[in-house]
Structures are given as structure tokens and as C-alpha cells.
Amino acid sequence: MFRKIKIYHFSSIYSNYSTKVEIDARLRGNFESKEYKPRNHPGRTKVKVATIPPDIQKGIKVILEDAGAKAFYHESEDLQNYLRSRRLPPEEGEINEKAAKIYKTVSNKVFTEINKDEKKLTREEIEHYNKKIQNTVFNVLKKNVYRWANISYDKPTCLQYLMVRAAPEYAILVRILDEIKRKLPDYKPRSFFDFGSGVGTGTWAINSYWKGHIFEYFSVDTSVHMNDLARLILCQGKDNVQLPFKGYFQRQFLPASTDLKYDIVLSAFSLFELPNMKSRLETIQKLWNKTQDFLIIVEQGTNAGFQIVNEAREFVLNTADSHNKGYAFAPCPNDSVCPRYLEHETPCNFLMKYESLPFPSKTEVLADKNVVTGYCSISLNTDFGEPSPVYIKNGTYLVPKAPSGAILFRRSETLLVGCPGTKKFVVLGNDTTDENFLDVQCVSNKTFRAGQWVGQFKDIKCSSLPWFTAEETSEYCSGRHKLYRIGYQLRKFHTLYEACFDRELLSTLYVQHDISPASHLMQNSSGRPQFIEGNVFGKIKMSKVYAVENQRAQLNSILGNNMDQQYITKKQFLNRGHLAARADFILRAPQKASFHYINAAPQWMRGNAGDWAALEEALRRRISKYGTSVKVITGTHGVCTLADNQGIQKQLFLNIDENNNGVIPVPLYFYKLVYDPYKKRATAFISINSSYYNSTIIEKLTFCSDVCDGNRKYSWLRWRSNDGTHSFCCNYEEFTKYIDYLPKFDVKELFY
Secondary structure, eight states: OOOEEEEEEEEOOOOOOOSSSOOOHHHHHHHTTTSTTBBBTTTOOOOOOOOOOOHHHHHHHHHHHTTTTTGHHHHHHHHHHHHHHOOOOHHHHHHHHHHHHHHHHHHHHHHHHHHHHHSSSSHHHHHHHHHHHHHHHHHHHHSOOOOOOOOOHHHHHHHHHHHHHHHHHHHHHHHHHHHHHHHTTTTTOOEEEEEEEETTTHHHHHHHHHHHOOOEEHHHHEEEHHHHHHHHHHHTSHHHHOOOSOOOOOOESOOSSSSSSSEEHHHHHEEGGSSHHHHHHHHHHHHHTEEEEEEEEEEBSHHHHHHHHHHHHHHHHHHHTTOOOOOOSSOSSSOHHHHHHHHOOOOEEEEEEEOOOSSSOOHHHHOOTTOOOOEEETTTTTSSSSOEEEETTTTTTOOSTTTTTTTTETOOEEEEEEOOOOTTEEETTTEEESSSSEEEEEEBBBBEEEEEEEEGGGEEESSOOOOOOOEEEEETTTTEEEEEEEEEESSSSEEEEEEEEEETTEEEEEEEEEEEEGGGGGOSSSSOOOOBBSSSTTTTHHHHHHSSHHHHHHHHHHHOTTTHHHOOOOOSSEEEESOOGGGGGGGGGHHHOOOGGGGGEEEHHHIIIIIHHHHHHHHHHHHHHOOOEEEEEEEEEEOOOEEOSSOOEEEEEEEEEESSEEEEEEEEEEEEEEEETTTTTTEEEEEESSSOOHHHHHHOOOSSSSSTTTTTGTTTOOTTTTOOOOOOEEHHHHHHHSSSSSOOOOOOBOOO
């Protein structure tokens, strides 16, 4: 009987230790004269094939059997391939540089085509062409910039990671720690710090050498599900039992204090999850400050992985002060630049043999007749037809689960496809059916079946864009106001978000929707949809209400003649501020449904493109890393005021009703209340909707203690300092004392 052995790559590591082994002059000369080739020198050691310890294997087998792991074997292979193919996230400067070049090319082309002096264009023409240029630049930029994103490690993804990564990662770490053991046989570490601990391979490896000597294990991983899985493995798959050893601690974030140091500090396959070089180097600095003896960095054996390791190596060797200095301990015991990378820009990686997990193997999966081996995998940006239908899977809107953004179906799995609306029909290939909706089934790969039709998934589309609706429910909200639900009708109504609407002021108090960890995987769209009114706003044409001409007229009517010139410019006017953001929804049809005027409120452009945009983007990034869906209530409160021609503050409205009362108020505040019902966490994020207030007014309008200010737990949120607006954060209790009409939540702590 034979067991299959796999080969795995990993990049070079470096460490420091208090007793440096000097390289003699002859050996140094051999390095410099290139007598020793990279990866083939006296510092290299060999280790036998690494096998995961039996007690750990037992725990893994119990967990995977309970989870029915054979059924998602293919998804785990997809995850493995995705991890190997990842590239470094683009730096902001690189994106800006590309955008500037594209903008120059596009603008020159546009103004050349119109064959008209730019100075002779009207303001409306300039705005039209600038908008066209910006849209083109954005679309070109999306195609030319690598779309890096955090991986959302929910429960299924953690199990997939365990299946394909546990064995090779353990083998790699054993090989690394073996170098320390061979060179320093009397060394006995007493503490271990694992950044990005994952399923716990670092703990398994460290225990293979020094289990009786380690008194503290400190594991950091942002995924709660990954932490839970790591503990469960150590307990051999049993819940509610004590760990087999004491001193094991888990946290989601790096501790702020650097006073406590650890003998061995490890970062294995974790720096790739950080969004830029700055955050990577800041993390390396924190880890180095926590290091007592050894700091070990491991990444994928790819160009990108080696670049991260080399970046960290150079940072530590060149920035450490005399009291905190280190040197390269292994695998190359010298501080010189890697000759392989210097001459050929080729990564220095190492082959490592490992014994794969005995369960479940590919042979078992294929041999098991009860497991569906055929499956379909469709890509967000290449496999969806346009006009894009509405997709309902298991009663809810379709969302990707795989971290790559692929959407997976088992063979014969059914998907409801619909094109709601009058005279809108499902199109299959070149044939337009007479159905608004129908069921399609996965055949294999990208092939689906609908009745007698069999074809590619991208050939399933709509005859025209599906129609979404806002329905008034029988429920009341915030006392006397009515609750609306917005979504699509396919067999039954499928709600995307709810809106609490004031029918007297024609103003939305709040909308409520969910943001999933996959929200960063927003599907590309061919164009920006138009806002619709539905039957919510009566006879008022909201497009005319938001027109700049109407804004100027209303400001002059409220504040005095020509006061519009003081407040409205080409770059500052009242925009349709999305409440539930378009980008919070992944597929095209849900994105389109966010373009209802019930989901918008008048928001000053600088704030809309500044703090508000920063909050929306930061929340999606945070929730992606958080790994759990959250509820978000986005709303407005109060009425914005501006000084009239007498210096008196007047409330702003964009329309007047038949009784000469102001309607469609310009809100004083925009806010998002983020709630995790599982952990009972909540935080409110508030933005003052004006860039015309002085510091005295802003101080009065800040109605709570800012829990984000100076709090490293909110380092993921960075307000934009140049937008002229002020934003702050509240805990749930203070926020709901001031804005007291929202649904009640059971809250125990802050969301961060």
C-alpha cells in the first residue's frame, strides 16, 4: 500500500536570536564569489516528510466527517488555487498614477471628438462631458487594476482551508522550527505568539518540538470561525471540554502593548491579508517589538509571496535600532541581499514534502456514489448575461460563498431566474420565452438546463431590465410612519431592504438591510441605473427636485436673493445620497433596486464623496474581514440649516407642498447603525451633513462621546479630512437616547 506524497513551495524566512553565529571569512567569500548557489549552501538543512500528529488528525477527521466535508471537496480545491494565484494589493499611489494617465488619454480623446473649444462649452455641456470622462476612466481602471480583496473566512471557508492547507502548512513550519532545533539543540522557548494563527498549525508545529516547555500560546486571527475551529481541533472535535494544555489564548486583534515579549513570534501566510505595504510594515514592526528570540515570516512560494518576505526582511534589518537589532538566522545565515532575486528577480523558495490528510482524499470523493462530483462554477464578471435577471437560490438572493467570488452549484441544483415586470421575459440563448421566471438546473461547469434548453449560464438573460418595486406594508415604524419593502416579485416578494418613510415630509427616516462578508465582490455593471420614484412621492417629480436649478431656486427662496451663489458651486451641491449603498449589493439586479428615491436623501456633495464614501467603503472591507453578516440601519435625522442674507439660520427644504409647507428636507445628520445580532455588538457612525458649520456649531451638534476617536479598534475607518464635514461614532446607548425611534436591539458591546 502506498500513500501519495505532495510537493509544496514556501518562501524564505528570517529570524533573530541573542547569540549570533558568525560566518567565517572563507564562507563569506564563497557567498560573495557565488561559489554557493542559492538554496544550495551549508546553511540549508533537510527534514523528513512531516506528518500531522495523530491526536490532531483525529480531531480533524471528526470535524470533517461531522461537516460532510466530501461534499465540498471541489470548493476546497478552488480555494487552494485562488490562494496560490493571489497578487499583492495595488498601492494607492499606483492606482492614482494609472487613473491620471487614463484620464489624460480619455479627456483628450473626448474633447478632440467634439471638435469644439472647451472654453466655449456651456456649464451643462462641461458637466456632461466630465461625467462621461469619469465613467470611462472608472471602467478602464477597473479592467486594468488587480482587484485585491480580503478573504472572508466564514465556517464553510474555514473547513475548506483546513482540508487543503493544514498538512502543507504544518510541514513547512516543522521544517522551519527544525532549523532552530538543529542549530541550537539546548534552546527551550517558553512562550509562543502566532499572528494569523488560522486552524492552529503553528501550535501543532511548536508542540512537536517543545510541548513540555511552552507555558503560553497566544494566537491572533481576525476570523471568529477560524479561532473556534482551531480550539475544536485541539479538543479532538469535542465541544465543551478543556484544552489538553493550559496557557492557550486567542484574540481577534494584535494587542496594543509591546511590554510582553514572546520567545518565538510567527506570522505564517498572514501578511497577504493586509491591504497595503504601510499596514504590512506596521504589523512587522509590532511583531518585531514583541519578539524575544525569533521572528519567523512565511508566505506562499510565489513572486508575490517572496516580495512580502523580502520586504519584511529588509525592513527589520535596516530599521531596527541598536537595542532592538536582529540578523538573518535562516535559511540563509547572512544579511546580504538575496543574489537570486538581485540578479534574476526570481523568488527564492523551497520544496517541502508532506503527507496529505488521509481524509477526505480525491479518490474517496470520486469513489463515493452518494457524493455529487459534477458541479457548476460561475464567475461574477464573465458568466452573467445582460440584461441581468434576478437570481433566487433557496429562497434568498444569490450571493457568492467562495472567497474568489465564484458561485458554485452541485449537479442538478436548482436556481430560480426571473425578469419581473410587464412585458419582460426570460431569454434562453437566442429564444425569448413567454415566462417571467423559470427554474434552471446545473449540468456541469458553466452549462445549465431549463426544460428542453441546455446552454451556457451567460446565455440566460432578460428581454429588458427587470423591474423592482417599493411596496407599502401594513406595518408602522417610528410611531405613525409606514414601513415599505423594496425588492423583486418572483412567485412571491423577495425583500432586499426596508424603508421607514414619512409620507408628510416625503422623507425617509431610515432603511434597513444586511451587508454580507462577500459585499466587496461587487459585480461589474454596464452603466449606472436611473433613480425611480414608484408610487411613493405622488405627483412630485424627484428628478426635477434634485436638479441644480431647483436647488438654487429653493435656496434663494429660503435664504434670500442670490444666496445660492454662496453655497452652490460646480463641486458643492445637493446630491442623491444613497442610504443602502449600491455597492453593498453584489449582483446587478439588487444593485439596480438601490436606485429608488425612497433610498436616498439630499446630501451635500463634499460629504457624500468624503466621509460618507469613506464609511461605506470601510464598512464593506471590515465586514469582509469580520466574516459574519451584519444588519445596518442607515438613516437621516433633523433638518440642515444655513445662514440667510441676514445671518439667521434657516431650515432647508427642496420642495413646497400645496399648503406652502416645506417637504423633502435636507437632513442635518446621516448615520449608519451597524449591528451584529450573533455577538450582540453595535456602533453608530454619524456624519453632519454640512461643510458650512464652524467649530462651535459642530461641537454642539456632536451629541455623544466619540468612541472611534483615538481607538485603535477602529483603525479600519479613516475619515477624509479634506471634505469639510465632521463625523463621529456613538455607542448604542447614547445614540438611541438622541435618535429614539429605531428598532430595539439587544446590545452588549461595541461593534468594531
